[in-house]
Amino acid sequence: MGPEGSYSEKAAKLWVQKNMLDGAEIHYFADIEDAFLAVVQGKSDFSVIPIENSIEGSVGVTLDLLLENGAEIIGEIVVKIEHCLLSKGEPEKIRVILSHPQGLAQCRHFLKTNFPEAELRSTGSTSHAARLAGEFEEMAAIASPEAAECYGLKVLLSNVQDRKENYTRFIVLRASETNRVQQVSFIAENKSDNVKSYSSSEQESGHEFYPESKIEPDNSSLSACKTSIIVYLEKDRPGALYEILGAFAKSRINLTRIESRPSKKELGDYYFYIDFEGRASDPLIKNALKEIKNKIHTLKILGSYPAFKKP
């Protein structure tokens, strides 16, 4: 998610560095949906998308897109978020404050206390907010110090989020295997022997997929890896969720997160997003997944990936 100076850019750069993908090019998209779909449509090899924040919780649109699209989670990155109040003008002049909805929500108390009269407006990203604030003195943005530098803004106040400790977890996606196979054959068909040429505008960047071996996780121990799944029960019955969680508990599989999301079919009907330690290919986990398959309507495995380790 762009433009330059967003937290997503920071996460993407960190992931590139961690995986030594030297020479990787960063492409910027207007919002979470566009960045997500870029990978599904073959416009990028990987997408880096925010999924949860320690103050504000889940990013709903990301959860919905994970359900609706064929994308695989192959990594995660946690970024410390230190929001600043940025503006060209002085604090007394501020009439409108812009940010991504997550940014505004993470600073709700600060904004209400210090700028009760200001109009709050959402933008596609915090950096987009900073870019706009660069144009009008009566506007301010909640964004990173890097965004201030990018768009020539003053940092009026630092660390304005409602809790000092503020972290966002980003996931790294690539197209699911079926999608990737289609995209690779598409590239191969459009490539002559030694000249790289791509006839479709969708493949303008002319990229090739990074070899998978470069991004395979270290699977030396179960806790070094995480797996994310989506479960749909369809029929609400007593103990259904308990049985699913029981299958994990019985095998001593450690759950790291469980989240519900409305199915959008009717009120009170949910999908459950579950993260746990270990890889889906591990026999212990395979067994637990087999056991729960009989008790539920849908199981979607989103991917197994190395758990984030603090540098």
Ligand SMILES: O=C(O)C(=O)C[C@]1(C(=O)O)C=C[C@@H](O)C=C1
């Ligand atoms: O707007 C940005 O800079 C983003 O990268 C998006 C995003 C988010 O959606 O959570 C990322 C981190 C912060 O929590 C605020 C906004």
